[in-house]
Amino acid sequence: MPVNVLFSAPPALWSEYEDPLGRALSEAGIDATLSTDLPAEDVDYIVYAPNDHMSDFTPFTRARAVLSLWAGVEGIVGNDTITMPLTRMVDPGLTQGMIDWVTGHALRHHLDIDYFLANQSGAWKPKVPPLATDRPVTVLGLGELGAACAQALAGLGFPVTGWSRSPKSIDGITCLHGDDGLAKALSSAQILVLLLPRTPQTEDLLDAEALNLLPRGAVILNPGRGPLIVDDALLSALDRGAVAHATLDVFRVEPLPADHPYWAHPQVTVTPHIASETRPASASRVIADNIRRAEAGEPLLHLVDRARGY
Template sequence: MLTVLFAAPALWPEYEPHLPAALAEAGLTARIVTEAAPAEVDYIVYAPASPLQDFTPYTRTKAVLNLWAGVEKIVGNPTLTQPLCRMVDPGLTEGMVEWVVGHTLRHHLGMDRHIVNPARVWDPTCPPLARERPVTILGMGALGSACAEALRALNFPVTGWSRTEKPGQLHGAQGLRQALSTAQILVTLLPKTPETENLLDADRLALLPRGAVILNPGRGALIDDQALLAALDAGQIGHATLDVFRVEPLPQDHPFWSHPKVTVTPHIAADTRAVTSSRVIAENIQRGEAGEPFLHLVDRARGY
């Protein structure tokens, strides 16, 4: 019998109805525990807030299965020598697509001025069609690709940019300049790595068309906060809808809260769903037991 350590005890009540069922459905016989002797553990289900930080004693463990898409809080742990898999959850992807499409349409249609209109201004100006509103997505992994597909289905012209070369996508420094230059709406879905931190600094914000909108459901550190505030004040950026921040919860005195051109959403763009992510975990354990490659294995050199 396999021993699966669920090393995110605060989340166990959410997973208790689903993970055992997913493992059984995959034909796996396993006991799932929130505490175990390290020498007994075959797999670790993990969240970065876990009290488990020293992986050295877990010599039997075949893989650490992260519950979140982001791995920046664990990938640099020097004691972690076991394979690390990030979470690519269909439920999380679906939630991200809904958030990105919803806020893209909100800004494209100018909905804010109609929803909050205390002066009762009658402005019959119609927005352009979606096909006339270029969108750029930075980060064309599973989430970015799904968002691009949904937006293209609504006729938005979508430009994708990736850090590394991918078919049909812009990449590299020159590609980034090109991707930013047309982005009336910019969506950031990159992981946090040393290369992506402050990727959107003052110089790159200046490359965007004047009045562009930024949607950031990726990572807070992708954008230089002070540069963004300056660009908003100068009118270079028309609005920023931000779901992720360098410090969370966002401190009450942070200027994002009170800025008239910033919308704060409290890291709700996408969440790992216990029902669907349990199936992903079960499939990876099944693959590990069959000697097959793990899904969504993290490249330690790249950091994701």
């Protein structure tokens, strides 16, 4: 008997996922009916990304799991009608995309490429950067993405400190945790990378007090979550030179409003939430593998801890 898989996401995603998800389910040996329209009482698994018409999961009485297409689950984790297991997306393509963005912009700032792009007038103005070994980097957040980016940066020669709320141990990374660890991690960060999830504990983490702990002239990269940063505090730090530059991929309101100060600030680079997109082919294989595991009685991967929010 086939399992019934409901694809519940914005309509534009169906055309991107229908073929790769169907193929991944078949390759995983799963006889599945995959559709955007199934009777709620017949649904076995829900592949989900937030959309306007789906917020009450109560009718899905036999659903065995909600499988999110997104790495961030702050928009769904508090939904009390989800009584079945909830998983988040941990995708090799998503991880590689984040590594590409973080290492690319870290090297851009480390090598001061913006300086050379702005000095193409024929004037010979050498500016030699330090070696990577003399440029401390801090990564806040040591989950799947944070750990991968920290290790990639360490592989380029940067001394990397990582901070997380709970203790972690990662080869080649100085791992800190707790409030005292956060202060220490910030105090050495010539380049600061934000890869924390959005939770009540992390929202507004980078406020004026935290920004004041950074070395003068630090650079901030935020491909994590917009609400980690207090925008007014960051703008103030940029205006007085305490922070040299901020490259931001995520924001409290998206798309970022056209009149937001970030767009016009000379020390801010805006990228439109492109640091780490879920790729349909690789994400479909992750979804199919979790359905295969559930059907075989194996534990689901990437389960969300409702208490922690991710």
